[in-house]
Amino acid sequence: MAATMKDIAKRTGLGLATISSYLNGGNVREKNRIKIEEAIEELNFEVNEVARGLKTNKTKTIGVIIPELNMTFCTQIITEVEDLLRSRGYATIICDCRSDEKREEEAVEFLFHRRVDGLIIMPSGKQGKHLNKFTRAGKPVVLIDRKLKEIECDCVLVDNEWASKDAVERLLAAGHKRIGMIAGPQDIYTAKERYRGYCTAMENAGLSAEDRLVAHGDYTIESGASAMKELVSQNPDMTAVFVSNYEMTMGAIIEINELRIEIPGQLSFIGFDNVEFAKANIPRLSIVIQPTQEIAGHVSELMLRRLEENGNQGERETIKLRTSFVEGKSVKE
Amino acid sequence: MAATMKDIAKRTGLGLATISSYLNGGNVREKNRIKIEEAIEELNFEVNEVARGLKTNKTKTIGVIIPELNMTFCTQIITEVEDLLRSRGYATIICDCRSDEKREEEAVEFLFHRRVDGLIIMPSGKQGKHLNKFTRAGKPVVLIDRKLKEIECDCVLVDNEWASKDAVERLLAAGHKRIGMIAGPQDIYTAKERYRGYCTAMENAGLSAEDRLVAHGDYTIESGASAMKELVSQNPDMTAVFVSNYEMTMGAIIEINELRIEIPGQLSFIGFDNVEFAKANIPRLSIVIQPTQEIAGHVSELMLRRLEENGNQGERETIKLRTSFVEGKSVKE
DNA sequence: AAGTGAAACCGAAACGTTTCGGTTATGTTT
């Protein structure tokens, strides 16, 4: 059906090796170059990447595992990563593991079996043993957002503790003392960090981080709403609240509307991620935003570099990025 | 390095063909089965999908092209499709073409070159000639959401005209006459359909669909905001507005907040897609929602079926699905 | 115990590349 290098060789009268050399940027005599290019044009030949992959043991494909494609934080990063990798000739196979450890492992298996050249993963579980399959095979692994113990690899993180501390300090500076927090699952790295930031800020201000001021959700909209409800009912004196991811921010707002609580009159509010939603709300929400574009850039760059290094890898890197703060009207002085 | 079938053959004393047969579900004598399984276990052999792909001319990979991974409508569908395909052993290569026709064509090239087995695409352009590369090669193409002229393939659509007509009729039933619409780009299939639905509803009610009651955005948040501004300034007497996609709904709401317009007191509002956002707003927005899960189901099912049919394809199918309506508090009687 | 049909097995050739080691062509130097 489709033309092969053999056809090109036959047509031009040249050898197979010469065609291969040409295709891989080798030197070829001018007149032969022309002949080859004509033949390629005429037969509209395209290299068979599968055959090439068999021979070179490279698929030019990167696996990406994320907890939820539906979380804007993930989507924003993925969009960018996919773009950057594709512009360098790499395809991206995305696996959404629905924040499920079991499914994450399956995805790792799936991708390994597919022989992707590298793995980019925002881990759902807290341990990384299953990822060693890749490192052992000399295939680079890049972690996003969450660090893992049992594996040595590159890693692009956000300084979550700082982000959270900063947000809470802003509330403190505005005079708030009874500050609540809607935290994430206690077993997730980023959630723990954000919680720690809250505690640090409170303690630095001479306040204790009381248990009842902290409600734990699981990063979903629903959990954000119910955490909000819990906080309000347990803390009639609470004057401000900090919510630590986008989905829960939305959930908290839904609940606040439900309860007819007025922001910032009755309650000051700082949310997380996604400027657009924050802007659409009345009043505009003050939020912490993560540098997704920058994350994507570092992740892709690290991956591509490791891929080039081809096994003889240099020292592993961990990059930590700062969040920024977008001022809204949801914090009362 | 990694074990191959040859190793298994050597180890078990069986022939290569027998191993292959076993791996592909063929029959093997009990004692041999055991020997093979032991060998596989011991050498932890895994079929090399690349080699298999070379021989079978199948990559077990589906290409997916979408306009924006960042649009929830897309993400919701993709998440589901990816899941369904992977559960049947197919990998998914996603290409985000940023709503750009040029980039869409590049993505088609890229995926074709990668020799994916099939293509799922939510087209950005309005013509589908470039997709014939796939059909000519006997590779199935499934269109999502937008129908194209120059290509014959399966297609999963939403009844946008009906959706829009239904929404507008609800506004009419609530007594509104000066109903505005924020429509999408006039060259996009779905946008045209939604616009037509609006016109039909208005005309059926004995009203004309005046030009100045319709503002066109380009499906982005920003354009939604500016379209809203335009509508308000041009139509002081407008009492209701219908916005025809999620991102523009958000934009419109941002602008409405900016302008301090009260919903539904001063303006009744019906938006599109994404229940969560609608619920988070005060008051809850009434919205049209699209059956993304159902779309994903049909798309995957069609693709898998065509893949099995393997060329001797039956009649092409076009499936059209209904939207549903979620009642909020944003429409005044 | 020989004969039988079906099931299980087998070797070798393909799939379309890359790569190794060796050969030929080119053009420069003497």
Add this chain to the structure above:
DNA sequence: AAACATAACCGAAACGTTTCGGTTTCACTT
């Protein structure tokens, strides 16, 4: 014009599967 260094070329083997057509083995019959 012969000798040479270098660049360009080449054939064949390899990558790890599947598959074709043919052979062996098995479990029954007779």
